[in-house]
Amino acid sequence: MNAKIMNRSELIYHIIAIVTLAIIIFLFWNFSTDKPHVEGEITSDLAVDDTSSLIDRYLYRMIPILCGAGLFSIVIALYLEEWLTQTTWQYRIIERYIVILAKVPSLVYGIFAVYFIVFHSQKVLNYPLLLIAILLVMPVTIRSTQKAIQSVDISVREAAYALGATKLRMIADNVLPNAFPLIVAGICTAISRILAIVALIVIISNWINSSNIFTIPKSAVVLISSAVIASIFSSILDYKQVT
Amino acid sequence: MQHPINAPILYIDDLNVWYGKNHVLKNLTFDVFPRQVTSFIGPSKCGKTALVRCFNRLNDLKSDFRYTGKIQFNGVDLYASNVNVTEIARKIGMVFHKPIPFRKSIYDNVAYTARLRGIKQSLQLDTIVEDCLRAVQLWDEVRNDLHAYPEILTIGQQQQLCIARALAGNPEILIFDEPCEQLDATETPKLEATVQRLKSQYSLIFVTNKRRQAARVSDIAGFLYNGELIEFGQTEHLFTNPKNKLTEDYVTGRLG
Numbered sequence: 001m002n003a004k005i006m007n008r009s010e011l012i013y014h015i016i017a018i019v020t021l022a023i024i025i026f027l028f029w030n031f032s033t034d035k036p037h038v039e040g041e042i043t044s045d046l047a048v049d050d051t052s053s054l055i056d057r058y059l060y061r062m063i064p065i066l067c068g069a070g071l072f073s074i075v076i077a078l079y080l081e082e083w084l085t086q087t088t089w090q091y092r093i094i095e096r097y098i099v100i101l102a103k104v105p106s107l108v109y110g111i112f113a114v115y116f117i118v119f120h121s122q123k124v125l126n127y128p129l130l131l132i133a134i135l136l137v138m139p140v141t142i143r144s145t146q147k148a149i150q151s152v153d154i155s156v157r158e159a160a161y162a163l164g165a166t167k168l169r170m171i172a173d174n175v176l177p178n179a180f181p182l183i184v185a186g187i188c189t190a191i192s193r194i195l196a197i198v199a200l201i202v203i204i205s206n207w208i209n210s211s212n213i214f215t216i217p218k219s220a221v222v223l224i225s226s227a228v229i230a231s232i233f234s235s236i237l238d239y240k241q242v243t
Numbered sequence: 244m245q246h247p248i249n250a251p252i253l254y255i256d257d258l259n260v261w262y263g264k265n266h267v268l269k270n271l272t273f274d275v276f277p278r279q280v281t282s283f284i285g286p287s288k289c290g291k292t293a294l295v296r297c298f299n300r301l302n303d304l305k306s307d308f309r310y311t312g313k314i315q316f317n318g319v320d321l322y323a324s325n326v327n328v329t330e331i332a333r334k335i336g337m338v339f340h341k342p343i344p345f346r347k348s349i350y351d352n353v354a355y356t357a358r359l360r361g362i363k364q365s366l367q368l369d370t371i372v373e374d375c376l377r378a379v380q381l382w383d384e385v386r387n388d389l390h391a392y393p394e395i396l397t398i399g400q401q402q403q404l405c406i407a408r409a410l411a412g413n414p415e416i417l418i419f420d421e422p423c424e425q426l427d428a429t430e431t432p433k434l435e436a437t438v439q440r441l442k443s444q445y446s447l448i449f450v451t452n453k454r455r456q457a458a459r460v461s462d463i464a465g466f467l468y469n470g471e472l473i474e475f476g477q478t479e480h481l482f483t484n485p486k487n488k489l490t491e492d493y494v495t496g497r498l499g
């Protein structure tokens with residue numbers, strides 16, 4: 001009985017996860033289609049007169065990059081936990097870097113992002129922005145995926161091996177399903193960080209370019225609320241795993 | 244299983260095992276014969292788990308594991324470089340001291356091992372699941388809850404499920420490492436009965452720290468003490484007429 005209920009609530013969480021992700025992506029999509037941009041204009045000089053065109057230019061192109069970064073983080077975390085053992089020096093060094101980067105307040109990345117987008121808008125530098133997005137997303141996603149993988153008990157692994165599972169089968173059948181909610185929680189945290197930074201960029205560029213300094217653009221409000229939704233959802237998933 | 248009944252299914256010669264600097268098994272030599280229950284008894288930390296984990300190569304997971312000596316399974320060196328480790332693990336199944344059901348349905352828990360050996364057809368899987376659950380006398384209890392999670396089962400039933408899951412791999416040897424440790428007094432006899440039934444088809448290795456249990460379930464018994472195999476032979480002789488003073492002290496309860 002109990003197990004069935006557990007199962008159903010698990011399903012609900014997964015549905016919520018997918019719906020939230022869909023909403024967030026839909027929002028991005030909306031921004032990008034709001035005011036269709038002219039191809040070729042993207043890398044030319046950027047007139048920061050319109051905040052939604054800013055989002056248009058950067059966020060739209062960042063979504064695939066961020067998805068890639070998220071997947072890559074999961075692969076890195078799997079590699080660290082399953083192939084590099086915790087006692088090797090390589091593991092320790094890489095882990096140190098990731099921990100430090102994940103602990104850097106996202107405001108620091110935000111300042112860099114603002115600097116590059118708002119003040120260097122004459123010569124658009126894509127790579128620094130990309131780097132910032134990746135630095136913002138990957139360390140937290142890797143950390144949370146690592147924790148998720150570590151939360152799978154050694155006895156479960158041993159039981160799978162003792163039945164004749166290969167390492168890949170064990171990961172696919174036992175580790176990933178058990179760790180899935182925590183991994184999604186980590187990705188939500190990362191998305192929320194990104195959204196907050198973009199909101200910051202939008203607000204600041206609006207301040208700079210608008211005559212009325214006290215307005216907050218609508219898009220920033222949407223971004224901030226999506227960031228909050230993402231972190232609420234992340235905490236729900238985390239909480240579920242703990243109990 | 245084509246081997247003659249008098250050929251050992253496991254042949255262990257002068258086995259020594261180290262975990263790092265810890266010499267946990269010392270000069271073990273014995274044979275395990277098919278269709279019998281071979282039990283290992285001994286006080287806590289004497290190396291019972293370390294020994295049985297050599298057989299399904301679970302010790303390989305420990306980076307500081309080292310061994311010398313010979314372990315042969317059906318006449319083939321278990322640690323030869325061309326041996327398929329996952330195949331060995333499937334053929335030499337193991338049941339742990341606590342039930343470890345996976346977070347899958349009861350059906351999928353049993354089908355897990357069948358799928359590992361490449362069975363995909365659902366009809367065939369259904370048959371295997373039913374047969375294995377019947378073999379541990381769990382079928383009648385769970386036939387209507389096959390798609391529920393194993394949490395609905397008692398600990399004893401979960402342990403039976405784990406046995407069924409191991410059986411689905413079509414093993415030759417089944418290792419039990421103190422399988423009753425978490426079971427209560429009413430469930431232990433059921434598991435012992437299962438062990439007795441499985442004996443006709445499989446070779447069983449049964450680790451326990453309860454002397455009476457070893458006396459009840461096993462045909463052959465070995466007494467391990469501080470990593471040494473003090474005595475190995477017919478259970479009846481070992482319990483009623485031990486040759487070694489240490490064994491006598493242990494089986495009479497003066498030791499450990």
Ligand SMILES: Nc1ncnc2c1ncn2[C@@H]1O[C@H](COP(=O)(O)OP(=O)(O)OP(=O)(O)O)[C@@H](O)[C@H]1O
Nearest residue numbers: 262263265267286287288289290291292293294452
């Ligand atoms: N991971 C490990 N690293 C180093 N030594 C270990 C490790 N695990 C067990 N040992 C040592 O190996 C020896 C044998 O342990 P083992 O677990 O095989 O005993 P056991 O007879 O199964 O005991 P128990 O009845 O408690 O299960 C012990 O001395 C123990 O301290």
Ligand SMILES: [Mg+2]
Nearest residue numbers: 291292293420
């Ligand atoms: Mg043990």
